Amino acid sequence: MAELAVHCRGLIKTYDTGDQKVVALRGVNLDIHTGKLMMLVGPSGCGKTTLISVIAGILDQDEGICRVFGEDLLHLKQKDRLRFRAQNIGFVFQAYNLLPTLTAVENASIPLIINGMKRQEATRRAGDMLERVGLGQRLSSLPAQLSGGQQQRVAIARALVHNPRLIVCDEPTSALDHETGHHVMELLKAIALDDRKALVIVTHDARIFEFADGIARMDDGHITKLEDRQIEHHAAKETMDA
Amino acid sequence: MNYIALKMLMGDRGKYLGIVMGLTFASLIMTQQPAIFVGLMMRSYSFITDVGLPDIWVMDPKVQFIDDVKPMQDMELYRVRGIEGVEWAMPLYKGLIKARLANGNFQTCNVIGLDDATLIGGPPQMLEGRLEDLRRSDAVIIDKAGAVEKLGVPGPDGKPIPLKVGDTLELNDRRAIVVGIAKTTRTFQSQPVVYTTYTRAMMYAPRERKLLSFILVKAKPGEDPKAVTERIRRSTDLAAYTQAEFQKLTYDYFMENTGIPINFGISVTLGFIVGAAIAGQTFYSFTMENLRQFGVLKAMGTSNWTLLRMILLQATLVGIIGYGLGVGLTSLFGWAMRNTILAFKFPWELLVFSGVGVTLICIFAALISIRKVIALEPAVVFKG
Numbered sequence A: 001m002a003e004l005a006v007h008c009r010g011l012i013k014t015y016d017t018g019d020q021k022v023v024a025l026r027g028v029n030l031d032i033h034t035g036k037l038m039m040l041v042g043p044s045g046c047g048k049t050t051l052i053s054v055i056a057g058i059l060d061q062d063e064g065i066c067r068v069f070g071e072d073l074l075h076l077k078q079k080d081r082l083r084f085r086a087q088n089i090g091f092v093f094q095a096y097n098l099l100p101t102l103t104a105v106e107n108a109s110i111p112l113i114i115n116g117m118k119r120q121e122a123t124r125r126a127g128d129m130l131e132r133v134g135l136g137q138r139l140s141s142l143p144a145q146l147s148g149g150q151q152q153r154v155a156i157a158r159a160l161v162h163n164p165r166l167i168v169c170d171e172p173t174s175a176l177d178h179e180t181g182h183h184v185m186e187l188l189k190a191i192a193l194d195d196r197k198a199l200v201i202v203t204h205d206a207r208i209f210e211f212a213d214g215i216a217r218m219d220d221g222h223i224t225k226l227e228d229r230q231i232e233h234h235a236a237k238e239t240m241d242a
Numbered sequence B: 001m002n003y004i005a006l007k008m009l010m011g012d013r014g015k016y017l018g019i020v021m022g023l024t025f026a027s028l029i030m031t032q033q034p035a036i037f038v039g040l041m042m043r044s045y046s047f048i049t050d051v052g053l054p055d056i057w058v059m060d061p062k063v064q065f066i067d068d069v070k071p072m073q074d075m076e077l078y079r080v081r082g083i084e085g086v087e088w089a090m091p092l093y094k095g096l097i098k099a100r101l102a103n104g105n106f107q108t109c110n111v112i113g114l115d116d117a118t119l120i121g122g123p124p125q126m127l128e129g130r131l132e133d134l135r136r137s138d139a140v141i142i143d144k145a146g147a148v149e150k151l152g153v154p155g156p157d158g159k160p161i162p163l164k165v166g167d168t169l170e171l172n173d174r175r176a177i178v179v180g181i182a183k184t185t186r187t188f189q190s191q192p193v194v195y196t197t198y199t200r201a202m203m204y205a206p207r208e209r210k211l212l213s214f215i216l217v218k219a220k221p222g223e224d225p226k227a228v229t230e231r232i233r234r235s236t237d238l239a240a241y242t243q244a245e246f247q248k249l250t251y252d253y254f255m256e257n258t259g260i261p262i263n264f265g266i267s268v269t270l271g272f273i274v275g276a277a278i279a280g281q282t283f284y285s286f287t288m289e290n291l292r293q294f295g296v297l298k299a300m301g302t303s304n305w306t307l308l309r310m311i312l313l314q315a316t317l318v319g320i321i322g323y324g325l326g327v328g329l330t331s332l333f334g335w336a337m338r339n340t341i342l343a344f345k346f347p348w349e350l351l352v353f354s355g356v357g358v359t360l361i362c363i364f365a366a367l368i369s370i371r372k373v374i375a376l377e378p379a380v381v382f383k384g
Helices: A048-054 A080-090 A105-112 A119-132 A150-158 A177-193 A206-212 A231-242 B002-011 B014-046 B046-051 B075-081 B129-136 B144-150 B200-205 B226-235 B245-256 B260-289 B291-299 B304-336 B346-377 B378-382
Strands: A003-015 A022-032 A037-040 A063-068 A087-094 A166-170 A197-204 A212-218 A222-228 B056-060 B086-100 B104-112 B126-127 B137-141 B168-171 B172-181 B193-197 B214-219 B239-242
Touching: A003 A048, A003 A197, A003 B245, A022 A048, A022 A197, A037 A048, A037 A087, A037 A206, A048 A063, A048 A197, A048 B245, A048 B378, A080 A087, A080 A105, A105 A119, A105 A150, A105 B002, A105 B144, A119 A166, A150 A166, A150 A177, A177 A197, A177 A206, A197 B304, A222 B346, B002 B014, B002 B304, B014 B260, B014 B304, B014 B346, B014 B378, B046 B086, B046 B245, B056 B168, B056 B226, B056 B245, B075 B086, B075 B144, B075 B214, B075 B226, B086 B200, B104 B200, B129 B172, B129 B193, B144 B172, B172 B193, B172 B200, B193 B200, B214 B226, B239 B245, B245 B260, B260 B291, B260 B304, B260 B346, B291 B304, B291 B378, B304 B346
Parallel strands: A037 A197, A037 A212, A087 A166, A166 A197, B104 B193, B137 B172
Antiparallel strands: A003 A022, A003 A063, A212 A222, B056 B214, B056 B239, B086 B104, B086 B168, B086 B214, B126 B172, B137 B193, B168 B172
């Protein structure tokens, strides 16, 4: 049974750049259910990154409601919000953002250590997760010794190692070639998504739209179109069958 | 998270070494320069320390420091001997007399005349000969440094041949025979020290009405030297100091009347500022380069308090290593210079002083970095 993972209503966010105000979100409404991979797409500056920052609880909206698994992060105490983020949200970044002086397994173990796990146990579990993403042979490699695709797989392992319920990804394939990007998406969908988890991906990359269960098209701070790809897939299959 | 903090720090070798070097430099300057200063200042009263045995020094009230000799009349010795609580009182002559070397050169020497009977006030350690040999005719004992450096006569190869037992020199046109070589602590002015008897020193010294430089006094067992000192002052109108008081009087004179403290103070302050600038700037730039990584940790749920602890741990580690290396280098410097003319004394107080200095630098470096990390918006991680 799908659960409501993200529930946003009337989100407004304005950046004050000193001499002018830039409205990034102009009343965004969005629901994301567990078991779904939702993509946020749109031109640069349309508010995609601001929206996932608000959803991930690392940016406060000015107005509106954003609940993640029923928790209104804006009104949580700072300490509780940090704990919620540490336990429930996994991050995959465009620039991987791996710590360059830490090995792959050490990078992947960070969320577990943040959650208070002992280093030895965290390293063991991070090693298991790296095995799952196909990097079992590169546990001791530094990020600089890995290819872009391998680094992104380490980032995915890091995002999933603590079994979060919401995974937010910012342009996870933009720095990768088509084939590697495809592999990364297959991997994400295979191991990051189940009935209790939701996946939100911000992307420009039309080549990976096929992996989405839903696409929210954004422009100028609004969601202009919400596509349910599963219904479209279902309709297309029925047409073909007929 | 401590492990992550340390790996972040040590993984960037260049920056890590830069910070450690800055702190090492600061620590080195903050210990080496003061160690030389302390060594130099201790030399100012080293003669008092070397004499050792007496509890009390009696002198003319106008004397400001050990080398500021203002002679007294010999009768003052007998007045002091008559004061209650005095076990014994011995005369000491101290004066600068020119010595004529075998090659005709002159060298000013610090001539010390000891009580003929007891030889109290003699050198702390004899290297050759015996102190009692001073009772022989025209006998003098020379300090080792003086015998080797200042009183040595240039040999055929130009290198000075040290003065040795049996050699002669002239003090104020009178013959003096070296009967011993002693080890003494170098004095502030580094002149050769020539020990002889009080009577013979009177012969070497230019004629003056008064020649008694100091009276060395021992308090009777059970008597408080301070009380005896006070009694001597009241009874004789002379100045009387315990050994520690006289050392302090001499030390204070040099502190107040010479440019030494301010010169060393400037060196130490510059070392502190340069060390703080190098370490602070490098640590700050290290944090700036890792700002994005701190942002990632923040986004993933790391609290500001944890990040602050991480930065403090990094600063503490580089502080301890830099401090250790600096102090180690200073000790090495002191060891390498142990047999040279350089003054060097490294008391534990200097360890505390430089420890406080390095701690302040680390706190400064950490604070400017912590400010940036605390103010960091975790949303920065989503910017490409």
